[in-house]
Amino acid sequence: MSATYILFWFLSALAVVSALMVLFSKNPVHSVLWLIAVFFAISGHYILMNAQFLAIVNIIVYAGAIMVLFLFVIMLMNLNKETEPRKNIWMKLAGAIAAGSLLMILVSLVGQATELSHRNLLMKDGDIGLIKNLGKILFSQYVVPFEITSILFLSAMVGAVVIGKKD
Amino acid sequence: MQTNYFILMHHELIIAITIMLLLVIKVGSDKLSNQLVANVTNGLLLASLVLGFIVQPEGNVFGDMFHTDGFALLQKNILVAGTLIISLQASTWLKDYEHTAEFYILLLSTLLGMCFMISSRHFLMFYLSLELSTIPLAALANFDLHLKRSSEAALKLIISSAFSSGLMLLGISFLYGTTGTLSFGEVASAIQLNTPLQLFAFVLIFAGFGFKISAVPFHLWTADVYEGSPVAVTSYLSVISKGAVLFVFITVLFNVFALYAHSWYYLIVIVSLFTMVIGNLFALRQTNIKRFLAFSSISQVGFILIGLSGGTHTSAASVVYFIVVYIFSNLGAFGVIALVQGLTGKENINDYKGFYLNNKMLSWMLGIALFSLAGIPPVAGFFGKFFLLLSGAEKGAYWLIAIAAINMVISLYYYLNVVKNIFIDKSDTSIEKLPIAIQPRIAMIICVIGVVGSGLCGGLYQYIFDLVK
Numbered sequence: 001m002s003a004t005y006i007l008f009w010f011l012s013a014l015a016v017v018s019a020l021m022v023l024f025s026k027n028p029v030h031s032v033l034w035l036i037a038v039f040f041a042i043s044g045h046y047i048l049m050n051a052q053f054l055a056i057v058n059i060i061v062y063a064g065a066i067m068v069l070f071l072f073v074i075m076l077m078n079l080n081k082e083t084e085p086r087k088n089i090w091m092k093l094a095g096a097i098a099a100g101s102l103l104m105i106l107v108s109l110v111g112q113a114t115e116l117s118h119r120n121l122l123m124k125d126g127d128i129g130l131i132k133n134l135g136k137i138l139f140s141q142y143v144v145p146f147e148i149t150s151i152l153f154l155s156a157m158v159g160a161v162v163i164g165k166k167d
Numbered sequence: 168m169q170t171n172y173f174i175l176m177h178h179e180l181i182i183a184i185t186i187m188l189l190l191v192i193k194v195g196s197d198k199l200s201n202q203l204v205a206n207v208t209n210g211l212l213l214a215s216l217v218l219g220f221i222v223q224p225e226g227n228v229f230g231d232m233f234h235t236d237g238f239a240l241l242q243k244n245i246l247v248a249g250t251l252i253i254s255l256q257a258s259t260w261l262k263d264y265e266h267t268a269e270f271y272i273l274l275l276s277t278l279l280g281m282c283f284m285i286s287s288r289h290f291l292m293f294y295l296s297l298e299l300s301t302i303p304l305a306a307l308a309n310f311d312l313h314l315k316r317s318s319e320a321a322l323k324l325i326i327s328s329a330f331s332s333g334l335m336l337l338g339i340s341f342l343y344g345t346t347g348t349l350s351f352g353e354v355a356s357a358i359q360l361n362t363p364l365q366l367f368a369f370v371l372i373f374a375g376f377g378f379k380i381s382a383v384p385f386h387l388w389t390a391d392v393y394e395g396s397p398v399a400v401t402s403y404l405s406v407i408s409k410g411a412v413l414f415v416f417i418t419v420l421f422n423v424f425a426l427y428a429h430s431w432y433y434l435i436v437i438v439s440l441f442t443m444v445i446g447n448l449f450a451l452r453q454t455n456i457k458r459f460l461a462f463s464s465i466s467q468v469g470f471i472l473i474g475l476s477g478g479t480h481t482s483a484a485s486v487v488y489f490i491v492v493y494i495f496s497n498l499g500a501f502g503v504i505a506l507v508q509g510l511t512g513k514e515n516i517n518d519y520k521g522f523y524l525n526n527k528m529l530s531w532m533l534g535i536a537l538f539s540l541a542g543i544p545p546v547a548g549f550f551g552k553f554f555l556l557l558s559g560a561e562k563g564a565y566w567l568i569a570i571a572a573i574n575m576v577i578s579l580y581y582y583l584n585v586v587k588n589i590f591i592d593k594s595d596t597s598i599e600k601l602p603i604a605i606q607p608r609i610a611m612i613i614c615v616i617g618v619v620g621s622g623l624c625g626g627l628y629q630y631i632f633d634l635v636k
Contacts, residue, residue, distance in 0.1 A: 105367065113345065113364040144232040145295050148283060151183070152299045154190075155276035159306025162269045163321075 008048060015041035028074045032067060039063040051129025175226050175235055178243045179286075181215040182279045186272055193268040201267040205258055205606075208271045212251045219244040231288040231350040237634045242285050242414045242487065249407045249494045250278050255610035256502040257399035259509040262604075270310060273303040274403065281411035290339045290349040293415065294332075300411060301328045301379070304404065308396040320395025323388040327378055331385070335375025341368035355423050369424055373434060376419075379412040380468050383441040390449075393461035398508050401457055402501035405464040410490045413471060417483050420475065428478050435476045436567060443469030443574045450581050456504055456516050459581070460497070463540060466578060467493060473571055474555030477562060484632040485554035491627070492539065492551035495617030499536030502611050503529050510601050521597030522589045529601065530589050532611050539618045541582035542575055547622030554628065 018037035025031045039062045046055035127133055138146055173180060185208060192207075193199065225236045254274070261267045280299030287293040305328065309321035343349055345364050346357035358365055377385040393401045424431060446466030453459035474485045506529065508514050523530040539548035552575065560568050603611075621627050 109363050109367050113362070141230055142232075142291070144229050144283075145292050148280070148292075148295050148299055151186070151276060151279065152295070152302065155186075155273055155299070155303040156306070158190075158269050158272050159303055159309075162266050163306060163309050163312070 004048060007044070011041045011044040011048070015045075028079045029071065032070050032074060035070070036063050036067050039067070046129070049129060050127065053131040053134055054129055171224075171226070172228055174222060174224050175228055176233065177218055177222060178215055178240075178247065178282050179279060181211055181218070182275050182282065185211045186275050186279065189268050189272050189275075193272075199268060201261055201264065204267050204271060205254065205261060208275070209251060209254055209606075212247055212254065216244060216247045216251065219247065227288070231352065232292045233283070233286050234288040235286050239285050241631065241634055242411075243282050245487075245491055245494065246278060246281055246285075246407055246411055249410070249498065250274065250403070252494075252498050252502075252610045252613060253399055253403050253407070255606040256402070256498070256505050258606040259506060259604060260397065260399060266310065266312075270307065273307050276303045277301070277307075277403075277408070281407070284411060284415050287415075288351040290342070290351070290354070294336065294339065297335075297379075297412075297415075298332065300408065301332075304400070304408060307400045307403070308392060310400065311395075311397050314395070316395040317397070318395075320392045323395075324392045327385075327388050327392075331375045331378030334371050334378075338368040338371030338375065341365070341371070351418070351423050355425060358424070358426050360426055366427065366430060369427055369431065370434070372419070373431070376412060376416050377438065380409050380416070380471075381465055382438050382468055382472065383445050383465070384438070386442075386446075386465050389465060390453075390458045390461040393464075394455060394458045398457070398501060398505040401460075402498055402505070405460065405501075406494050406497050409464070409468065410494065413486060413490060417475070417486060421478065421483060432476055432478065432562065435472050436564065439469045439472030439476065440567070440570060441469075442466065442472060443571060447574050447577045447581075450578070453581075454515055454517065456514050456519070456585070459516060459585070460500065460504075463578070463582070464497065466574065467540070469574070470552055470555050470571060473559035473567060476564075476567075477558035477560075479558065479561060480632070480635045481554075481561065482558035484628065484635045485551075485558045487631050487635075488621075488628050489551035489555050491631075492547040492618070492621050495614050495621060496536045496539035496546075496548055499532055499611065499614035499618055500540065502607060502614060503533040503536070506601060506603065506607055507598060511598055513598065516585055516588055518598065519585065519588045520592040520594035524597050525600040526598065528611075529603070532615060533589060534586050535615060535618055537582045537586055539622075541579050543579075545619075545622070547618050547620075550622045550628070 015038055018034045018041060021034040022031045022038065025034060039058060043055040043058045043063070046052075046058060188211075189204065189208065192204070219240055223237055223240055227234045254271075257270075261270065264270065277300045280296045280301075280303075283296035284293060284300060287296055302325070305321050305325040308324050309317050311317035339349070341364055342354060345362060345368070346354050348354055348357060374385065376382075381389040393405060396404065420431060443466050446462050446464075446469055450459055450462035450466060453462060471486055471489060474482050474489065476482070477485075504514065507519075511518075522533075535546060539546040542548045542552040556568050556571055559571070
């Protein structure tokens with residue numbers, strides 16, 4: 001068993017356990033901290049796939065900026081057990097059944113999906129995640145989606161300013 | 168020279184230029200005349216519409232990111248025309264509104280997203296333009312800035328659209344995982360029958376679409392969003408946004424998932440049955456006219472899905488034809504409602520009692536629009552529904568057509584109930600005579616001509632049918 005395999009299993013286990021902890025922690029601040037652990041584990045996976053740029057961006061943007069925002073909001077809202085809305089027992093039951101069936105379907109589908117096995121991660125030569133190649137492809141083949149994203153951000157900003165400025 | 172690119176993308180370029188122009192004007196001057204902003208936008212939209220009918224290029228640029236042909240151009244023209252009508256109708260509301268420039272920037276961003284969405288032949292491009300056409304809409308839904316229900320509408324819209332995007336993205340990534348490509352054409356040829364994961368991916372993508380067109384298991388917040396948003400945004404949501412998503416849905420169903428036709432047929436039939444019945448039953452009990460039109464638009468989507476279930480060129484043509492008719496009739500109704508709401512603030516069905524007494528022209532307008540929505544013969548709505556049911560019947564499911572016919576009868580009751588309120592019922596507090604400005608008047612005349620004309624002029628359906636091929 002090579003080092004890559006060991007790393008892969010370690011990171012996968014870390015990601016799954018941290019994701020479960022996000023759900024099961026009673027304190028919302030702890031949930032956010034576990035979520036940061038999930039992001040770090042996923043970044044590790046990116047590095048294993050030789051996508052260093054994506055890994056760094058994932059840490060800076062998600063684990064850094066967005067999670068800090070999450071923490072701020074959660075601390076400002078001062079959530080605790082008393083403010084938690086009480087949910088109907090039937091609603092909980094329906095949610096559990098629906099989510100459980102979805103999980104069952106997903107597991108069985110991925111398990112029997114023969115077309116997924118032996119796929120070499122669709123990485124071609126394995127250097128697609130390097131920043132040079134990413135930049136090249138972003139400004140040639142994917143230039144229209146790139147420009148559309150900028151208009152999307154522009155309009156989102158305009159909308160946010162109008163809504164945020166109301167007196 | 169690469170002038171070709173500019174000609175191929177002329178709709179998108181004009182809209183993008185308008186957005187930038189409005190942004191520069193807004194940043195550059197303190198005291199901005201709302202009338203000027205509206206006129207500039209309407210002028211450029213009109214130019215785009217005229218150009219769209221004259222210059223009809225075909226081509227495929229940037230890989231599969233942007234593809235255009237006669238059918239796509241027709242769809243874009245329909246959307247631009249609808250947006251122009253809404254913009255004219257909104258002028259009563261926008262006249263004294265403090266954020267007119269921003270309203271247009273956001274509205275045109277969504278229109279740009281829809282145009283790119285119609286032209287996309289790649290899932291990445293499709294997803295991004297879908298986001299561009301929904302996220303600014305959530306901000307627009309909040310544009311009655313001082314109303315709590317408007318904020319509620321925006322929040323519900325953004326949550327439900329984020330959720331549906333999540334489902335759709337999961338489906339797209341399964342599709343990518345199993346086929347190794349995102350381009351529509353390559354996915355279509357790489358899809359194999361009897362791969363459960365691909366079928367599941369289709370179900371997820373279908374659910375995403377279901378949220379956007381508010382088909383029934385996914386409709387829960389639609390009425391709240393429609394009720395809370397400003398009337399102009401409600402009409403945009405119920406007509407233009409739905410129309411654009413349906414246009415893309417045709418491509419995705421008929422081209423990408425053509426191999427799964429036997430599977431999605433049943434899915435669509437079941438969803439359309441629920442959509443018609445539940446939309447109708449809820450519409451019966453509404454007292455607020457915006458909520459009423461929300462549920463009526465849900466049940467209309469049920470009829471559109473019946474047309475889609477045919478899976479042939481005829482059904483694509485009938486759906487596009489119905490959307491043209493639906494845009495004219497629904498915008499006709501919303502135009503009157505926007506005027507009444509803008510001038511008096513009333514939006515209950517009971518407030519319309521005795522409306523005919525003082526407002527003859529508006530009453531006829533609303534009456535014709537509602538007749539068309541109900542599908543009564545002389546107006547276009549009848550022909551729209553007729554073609555939809557005809558193409559749905561091609562697969563031989565006559566029981567489905569029978570249920571649709573029963574639903575049409577039920578819908579007749581609630582549409583005519585509003586008509587009765589307007590024309591027959593008397594009331595001491597009926598609405599005074601409302602002054603109609605020139606822009607809404609033009610919009611109304613266009614709608615009436617559209618509702619009556621698109622039914623009587625049989626060439627229109629043939630024109631669309633020829634373009635589909």
